[in-house]
Amino acid sequence: MIPRIDMQKLVKRDPQTMVDLRRGAEDIGFLILYNTAIDAARIDEVIAAYADFFHRDEAFKQAVNMARTGANRGWGAGGAEQVDPMANPDYKEVYDCGFELPAGDVLTAKNLSVYAPNLWPADMPEFRATIEGYYHQALEVCRTLLRAIAAAIGEDDGYFDDKFSRPMALLRGNFYPARPDWAGEKDFGIAAHTDYGCVTLLATDGVPGLEVKTADGTWRAVETRPGSFIINFGEMLQMWTRGRVTATVHRVRGSGAERISVPMFFNPNYDTNVAPLGSGEEVLAGRHLKKRFDETYLHLKNP
Ligand SMILES: O=C(O)CCC(=O)C(=O)O
Numbered sequence: 001m002i003p004r005i006d007m008q009k010l011v012k013r014d015p016q017t018m019v020d021l022r023r024g025a026e027d028i029g030f031l032i033l034y035n036t037a038i039d040a041a042r043i044d045e046v047i048a049a050y051a052d053f054f055h056r057d058e059a060f061k062q063a064v065n066m067a068r069t070g071a072n073r074g075w076g077a078g079g080a081e082q083v084d085p086m087a088n089p090d091y092k093e094v095y096d097c098g099f100e101l102p103a104g105d106v107l108t109a110k111n112l113s114v115y116a117p118n119l120w121p122a123d124m125p126e127f128r129a130t131i132e133g134y135y136h137q138a139l140e141v142c143r144t145l146l147r148a149i150a151a152a153i154g155e156d157d158g159y160f161d162d163k164f165s166r167p168m169a170l171l172r173g174n175f176y177p178a179r180p181d182w183a184g185e186k187d188f189g190i191a192a193h194t195d196y197g198c199v200t201l202l203a204t205d206g207v208p209g210l211e212v213k214t215a216d217g218t219w220r221a222v223e224t225r226p227g228s229f230i231i232n233f234g235e236m237l238q239m240w241t242r243g244r245v246t247a248t249v250h251r252v253r254g255s256g257a258e259r260i261s262v263p264m265f266f267n268p269n270y271d272t273n274v275a276p277l278g279s280g281e282e283v284l285a286g287r288h289l290k291k292r293f294d295e296t297y298l299h300l301k302n303p
């Protein structure tokens with residue numbers, strides 16, 4: 001069973017909630033988070049904003065196609081990303097936006113693609129306002145959650161704080177059209193993968209689809225109501241915590257029903273060392289993330 005965590009209790013470090021958090025982070029790699037500062041009506045607005053964009057015609061979306069850039073901001077067409085080299089490219093469409101460095105930041109001069117400027121569709125000011133506003137709300141929930149995770153694994157609450165001051169956090173809208181007629185056994189909405197970063201805060205429209213690989217190798221559906229979040233953990237946090245936190249494999253095969261999900265991939269500052277704590281090694285978060293982006297987005301793999 002995936003633990004269900006009441007965020008208000010978590011903030012108070014309620015002992016049973018902390019036990020559940022630890023089980024979710026260490027054993028299963030998934031949690032359900034509810035009672036957060038973001039309510040169900042807000043999630044509905046965000047999903048509706050993405051739905052409005054994804055239902056526009058192809059030419060409209062082409063104007064913000066990330067394939068014409070050297071980064072991953074804007075629209076990614078169906079087939080633009082291949083998260084599992086053993087499967088075909090995913091049939092989902094995406095819309096990605098990320099963290100923009102404040103003016104004058106020392107990292108600006110490095111022109112790092114992980115901080116590339118966002119692209120926004122023309123004539124959709126409400127889309128931009130909704131998504132930008134949600135981006136900041138989602139960051140706050142992730143920050144609060146990560147403080148509790150630090151406590152749960154025996155570090156100071158503030159251990160991660162300064163490592164996420166300029167987070168390479170990526171907010172994505174995933175659009176899964178109804179599973180296409182041509183789809184075969186190697187075709188997925190998103191094929192089996194682990195997330196690349198630290199914490200993923202996932203909102204969905206309530207349509208089922210996400211499956212998690214269990215310890216015995218079987219796939220189990222994860223469902224949640226709109227308004228509660230699915231949390232999972234990525235490769236960087238697994239490495240960084242010497243494997244205490246688990247990055248669990250998951251996928252979406254897709255069904256006859258269209259589906260939208262909205263993950264916030266909460267990744268640290270570019271120059272954070274995410275090598276195993278105490279190992280004396282160095283693994284730059286920004287390098288790991290760029291490598292994983294370059295492996296999976298087809299326009300970055302074959303520029
Ligand atoms: O759509 C979902 O439920 C999961 C999406 C996902 O795993 C991802 O975007 O990394």
Ligand SMILES: [Fe+2]
Nearest residue numbers: 193194195250
């Ligand atoms: Fe994922």
